[in-house]
Amino acid sequence: MxxxxxxxxxxxxxxxxxxxxxxxxxxxxxxxxxxxxxxxxxxxxxxxxxxxxxxxxxxxxxxxxxxxxxxxxxxxxxxxxxxxxxxxxxxxxxxxxxxxxxxxxxxxxxxxxxxxxxxxxxxxxxxxxxxxxxxxxxxxxxxxxxxDTYALGGNATNIAKYHLKTLSDVAALSHSNPSAVTLCVDNEFAVRDDGLTGMEKAYGMSIPKSNIRTMDAGIVYTTLSAGSACLLGDVYSTDGRIPALGLKVLDDDKHFFPxxxxxxxxxxxxxxxxxxxxxxxxxxxxxxxxxxxxxxxxxxxxxxxxxxxxxxxxxxxxxxxxxxx
Structure with missing residues (x-):
């Protein structure tokens, strides 16, 4: 797991x-x-x-x-x-x-x-x-x-730009400005029931498939840090790379992730x-x-x-x- x-x-x-x-x-x-x-x-x-x-x-x-x-x-x-x-x-x-x-x-x-x-x-x-x-x-x-559960995080500057604090905020943005919500996710998160699919369903997100990129888990962190390819990505909530790379984690306000x-x-x-x-x-x-x-x-x-x-x-x-x- x-x-x-x-x-x-x-x-x-x-x-x-x-x-x-x-x-x-x-x-x-x-x-x-x-x-x-x-x-x-x-x-x-x-x-x-x-x-x-x-x-x-x-x-x-x-x-x-x-x-x-x-x-x-x-x-x-x-x-x-x-x-x-x-x-x-x-x-x-x-x-x-x-x-x-x-x-x-x-x-x-x-x-x-x-x-x-x-x-x-x-x-x-x-x-x-x-x-x-x-x-x-x-x-x-x-x-x-x-x-140590899943979370969505991203470059702090990008998150501040869209005033994101919670996953409900991401869902709202996905409807009001679909092109803005781009995701970098690791291969496992992309297919797990407690990952991308379940999260989208629980929060009513509408993210175009073309806005979702899959990659190795380690690359997700460095890509998010760079802040240009993806607005958000899946991270582990206790990962040491979150503070080291200056990432911001959003609140799972509906308590979807186990x-x-x-x-x-x-x-x-x-x-x-x-x-x-x-x-x-x-x-x-x-x-x-x-x-x-x-x-x-x-x-x-x-x-x-x-x-x-x-x-x-x-x-x-x-x-x-x-x-x-």
Missing amino acids: RPRTLALPLALLLPFALSGCGLHSGTEIPEDLVPGSLGQGQPLKGVNLTIASKNFTENVILAEMIGLVWTAAGAHVIDKTNISGSIGARQAIVSGTADAMYEYTGTGWITYLGNTEPITDPQKQWQAVHDADLKNGVTWLPQSRLN NYNAAPVLPTRTVQRYPQIPALLNPLSAKLDNTVAQSLNGKVDVDGQDPRAVARQWLIDQGFVKPKS
Whole structure:
């Protein structure tokens, strides 16, 4: 549901696929942190645990946060991040070969649990996923405010020119001035029910087919930044390239796009065996939102930093952990 990869620095923004299983996959996370506000008394001392993630920047960073908090709490943690595809990462949790990762409520509800209609209220969406997934032996801990969903964005100057703030404004413009609404969209967004077609229907947009260009997801961002080929394009709401390229995101005022709030998921038996884990991860999730995610994702996708190093520094800055002296 989130087909993105770790990216190169801004000068080389075209996406690429990493070979292998991950930058650190299969290795043990160095035990070079001690508790800050999290992990006091090292409640996981001597415990062996494994983290997993999908193969895109944000999900790797979030998984590394889990692993680093656990090491500060005394655990020995194996890094199996950057698994190719949502289904592979999901299977690692269901089978118990991994003990935790961050998953997205919309992905859980639609992709794994087979529902077709998203739930508009984020908390009700989480609760429904939480309750339904227990039968699969999967426990969802409380979600964060980080909502990695689709959005429409564009060059800030162009958006200001047409006084656009919401997707309803885009719909109105598509009727009053059809030639003005030009879209650059990635190939997947163009065909998904929760993408272009559904959005046009939900908002009553009237966009000529000739005004819609499809392209690789990474090129959408750079094209929007240039501001000449397209007024708007599909972006991920937590992507670090949004602030880096000075893009403006419009409000989904009818709440069409599903909620994809990030939450830790674990095999239920892991939570039962180590009931101290939620107290370690809940404060972490409470601090995560789209602004934080954009900043951290940008450090990797724009500046070329290592995901674990980015996660580590953020945890230290928040006072969750401390470097071992």
